[in-house]
Amino acid sequence: AQKITQTQPGMFVQEKEAVTLDCTYDTSDPSYGLFWYKQPSSGEMIFLIYQGSYDQQNATEGRYSLNFQKARKSANLVISASQLGDSAMYFCAMREASGAQKLVFGQGTRLTINP
Amino acid sequence: GAGVSQSPRYKVAKRGQDVALRCDPISGHVSLFWYQQALGQGPEFLTYFQNEAQLDKSGLPSDRFFAERPEGSVSTLKIQRTQQEDSAVYLCASSLGSSGTDTQYFGPGTRLTVL
Numbered sequence: 001a002q003k004i005t006q007t008q009p010g011m012f013v014q015e016k017e018a019v020t021l022d023c024t025y026d027t028s029d030p031s032y033g034l035f036w037y038k039q040p041s042s043g044e045m046i047f048l049i050y051q052g053s054y055d056q057q058n059a060t061e062g063r064y065s066l067n068f069q070k071a072r073k074s075a076n077l078v079i080s081a082s083q084l085g086d087s088a089m090y091f092c093a094m095r096e097a098s099g100a101q102k103l104v105f106g107q108g109t110r111l112t113i114n115p
Numbered sequence: 116g117a118g119v120s121q122s123p124r125y126k127v128a129k130r131g132q133d134v135a136l137r138c139d140p141i142s143g144h145v146s147l148f149w150y151q152q153a154l155g156q157g158p159e160f161l162t163y164f165q166n167e168a169q170l171d172k173s174g175l176p177s178d179r180f181f182a183e184r185p186e187g188s189v190s191t192l193k194i195q196r197t198q199q200e201d202s203a204v205y206l207c208a209s210s211l212g213s214s215g216t217d218t219q220y221f222g223p224g225t226r227l228t229v230l
Contacts (some may be wrong), residue, residue, distance in 0.1 A: 033216050043204060045158070045221035091157050098166055100171055100182075101146065103219060105157030106148075 001077070002027045004092050007107035013082050016115050021077040023092030031097035034075040036066065039089040039108070048090075051075055053097075079111075087113045099112050117141065119222035121207050127228045128197045133156030136192045136225045147190050148219060149182055150206040158206055164190060165213050197229045 003026040011017045025034065036048040038081040049064045052058045059066045079086055089110050093103040117129040120139040128134050144182050146165055150158035161180065163171040166187040175182070179197075184190040184215075194201055212215040 035218070039220070040151075044222065044223045045206060047218050047220060048217070051219060059155070093157075097214070097216075100160075101163050101165075101213060102160035102171065102174070103147065103150075103158070103192070104160070108157050 001028070002094055002104045003030075004094055004104055004106035006092055006109050007110045009107070011110070012112045013115060015084060016081055018042075018078060018080045019086075019111065021079075021090050021092075021111065023075045023077065023106060025059055025073050025075060025094050027031075027094065027096055029096040029098055033095045033097070034066070034068070035093045035095070035103065036077045037091045037093060038086075041055050041088070041090060044088075045091070048107045049077065082113050083115060084113050088113060105106070119209055119220055121205075121222040121225050122177075123225060124223060125228075126225050127230065130198060131196055133195045134194065134197055134207050134227065136207075136208075136227070137190070138190045138207030138222060139227035140188065140190070140207070141211075142188075142220055142221075143195065144163055144211050145187075145200060146210040146217065146219075147184055147209040147211050148210075149190070149192050151176075152204040152224070154203070161192070161205075175203055194227075197227075199229050202227055202229045 034051045038046045092106045149161040149211040152158040164184040179195045181193045208219040208221045
């Protein structure tokens with residue numbers, strides 16, 4: 001069964017520093033997608049970045065990049081030059097290509113950016 | 116363009132009452148998902164529609180939960196005889212297609228409180 005693990009319940013970072021949020025996953029499906037979402041206090045889940053299991057290069061979207069290490073089954077999110085507005089919950093999620101279409105989420109990491 | 120919208124944003128129900136939660140997906144999106152998010156947890160899958168067909172309802176916690184999408188656009192999640200453990204945020208998401216790489220875009224959620 002697919003599973004996502006986020007081991008950092010909370011992280012505190014100084015503004016303008018880079019931050020890495022950890023995510024490990026488990027699946028037996030060779031084809032899958034990995035997603036990161038941001039959930040501010042308003043509650044809406046905001047899509048940040050996607051990585052496919054067969055993608056050769058790490059995904060990047062502006063200040064977000066995904067450090068994908070397939071052999072280790074990890075998909076860490078890196079935020080460069082953090083901003084106060086980055087303070088939020090961050091969720092890693094996975095979707096297997098075969099079978100169910102659902103996203104399976106981790107427990108989340110609460111990121112706080114200090115001025 | 117318009118994103119996923121949900122109504123109401125907040126709902127308070129007395130135990131035993133029936134509630135109906137509405138989701139308007141992004142126009143043209145084939146797939147629609149419902150998730151339940153308990154306080155401090157990641158979202159958990161409830162059910163999935165492809166157009167009007169409900170293809171997966173494996174996450175519905177009991178037969179008190181019912182979802183429909185009769186015309187392949189708007190969806191309603193109905194909870195009968197609500198109980199306190201039903202208190203959660205109910206998130207709706209839609210995606211353009213039905214492949215494993217399609218990004219799911221979420222609405223703001225409906226926060227249900229059962230007294």
